[in-house]
Amino acid sequence: MTEDQTTMAAALRIYTTDYCGYCRRAVALLRRRGIAFEEIDVSDDPTTRKWLRERTGERTVPQVFIHDGAVGGCDELVELDESGELDTLLAITTKASG
Secondary structure, eight states: OOHHHHHHHHHEEEEEOTTOHHHHHHHHHHHHHTOOOEEEEOTTOHHHHHHHHHHHSOOOSOEEEETTEEEESHHHHHHHHHHTHHHHHHTOOOOOOO
């Protein structure tokens, strides 16, 4: 893992469950884009689920955090990606390959 990938991994965390279709969709988007991330499975972790509810006000997963700020779930992640804001939030510099 490069230094940039390590920084990005720390920058984006996604809380998921193993039975959530929206979680799989969000993770697939991140993998397709080549964005490093930390995935935290809360399927059997009521303590972390409670913390997520308190932190985000939401009971659903996935919950995506960028630089420790909650940005929402799958729909919000897709919107950020489509608008280009995901790159901005992650401070990714898109470089032309060559």
